[in-house]
Amino acid sequence: MSFVFGCALSLLQVANPVHEIKNPRITIVELPELTIEGAKYPTIVQAGDVLYVNYFIEKNKITRLEQRRLINGAFTPPTLISASKNLMVNWADRPRFALGHDDSSLVTWLESNGHGYGIKYMFSRESGAAYTEAKWLHQDQEGAEHGFVSLVPLKLGGFFAIWLQGGAFGTEDAYQTSLMGLVINADGVLGDEFVLDDRVCDCCDTDAEIFDSGNVVVTFRDRSDDEERDIYYVRGNPLEPDSFSGAKPISLDEWKPNGCPVNGPAIASLGRHTAALTYCNKQWSTPRLQISQSNGGGKKFGLVTILSAKNTIGRADIAYLPEGIPVAAWLHTIEDEVWWVARAVPRKGMAGPREKISKSSSARNSGFISLASTATGVIACYNDGDDIGFSSIEFEQAAADVFDTEVE
Template structure:
């Protein structure tokens, strides 16, 4: 059985949090059973103020797809509730829907809706729910350009009691010369853009944050204790250097982009491998994948001054990194990082606790995937009780799901 096989290979850790230390001890995660249907994929998680989590995912639905959600915790889940059902959803393994919650309890979910005949003509759609997903508002499109072009890799991040920011990659200027060097041979430029949305559906101006970014890496955002916002993404230069940058929202103004670290990864195509950022107090952490100098690696860098400057990065992988990172600050000294790596046994989800100035003491195996598919982009979230981790689990031969393509796996480790 898949469950027993999974339990036998899971290694986890107790997270004993104090103001300055997090200890790691071996422990098996609790395996949870969310109410997913047949062949679900790409789960995302968000922590609610009451200690529960909300999860969204995508399932096939006739000739189309449906985006669903549930609310729950280690004790159980609500029934699956439909966010949107359509034959025109844009479905992609790396660019997928998400869900978030305003502090006032309003849920916000985003998905991608096809718009036009082009293979990458799609829009970000956001809907709101005031009743935990039982009903949803009409979709709101955060970008206001009206072009039939790519709009995706969005992040929703609540920043006040009744407002969130939405950031996304935007192709409105694709194949237009926006590069700083007029003689550049690069034919196109993706943009990073942002807007704010209130819980009653009021949309602010669509703002340009960076006119020249990598085209298909996930974005990530976090809020500092002073209310400032940090957004991490993969940048792009005229010479095809694609390292990780951050921009900062402070007193209502966005900063210019700044590089987290100069890996100097030169690559002529998008690696489809975005960074993850999180913060606690004034400490921020960024995790990312790079293959600079033909060396695939997962790196972590801390900032002790709210993301204005990052320390030298630490490499945490075991040598065969595939990336697809996530990051959580456990306290102001320690971050929990997950990533995917190829090992002889298969595709492995690893986790470790990195401390400021100290690399991971031990890389711990979460699961080894031997199915005919990928775990794609595992996602974490932290509550007052512990850590939840979810991913797409391909069917494994001999398992109870072997007649289907995949399921969603969710696990929990209590503090």
């Protein structure tokens, strides 16, 4: 099946929204011609009519971080980002990439620093065609752990970077993790760091979205003094650090897991409409995946809709179809088999039926799924055995009377 990728962002903004339709059905088609053999732990990012894929691959016994661009349905040759001997590969903490509004781009990854690991970044003025020398993203070099980055391109140029930062070994803060942020200007120069939340879960993904107002919503798994670890968010303008609100719950589940669940939030936006995924398990016998939506630029989120209440592994992502409907994808057990699955979730009405994307496993090396919006639908990329696989997700129709209301 061939695909023509148009300017996804502009088409999404003018598309006739059908996000209030009930039971939206999606069609999923695997794209074997896009397989990247021998690669793992991908992330995919949409920028205009181009999709960027970052991944790890081993060549000549050396692990490399590479990037490819998907243009008009075909990949460009790989660009080498890093092949450092200190390169750190973490199944749960993938490299991040963002393209700015002035053809600048930013990429981050993890490297060991002798007593722990930190975040390296490179800046480009040529849409990733050539990068500056790699540098540390953060000032702190004593903390044991840094990672779980989110990157947001700012409207006036530059980027906002968010990450988790652990305390230094041998100190009273050694087991405390903070949510940090800083602005990287249009010349690739780091601004001052600031704390967004001083106590968060230590190994769950962060995610963030920016709105036309310049405000950014940052989502993360919080950690209260009594060890509740629910999904929270802060909202503010990165150019005015004091504007960030105090942390608020997206879903107040009062969950107290035994340690980090390694399942953070995912968030996507279309105009002022926002959808956030949360993963939790409190009084329920198995974990569940939920979605909460906002129609006010992320100022507040509504009641949750349960997407999956049985056999949920998580490792989820979310993106918008051109029709204005968010699609969630995650790892799920079906009759003793593990699959990447997806569901469309309208702003009002019942979620559509769950559809299979690709067979997988619950092992760590299955990693996380990554979604990106295009002019025709959503592209999913994921670990597929020893390779990276791709599938297309498109809106089909309203499944008016075919959906069983039980979630599982």
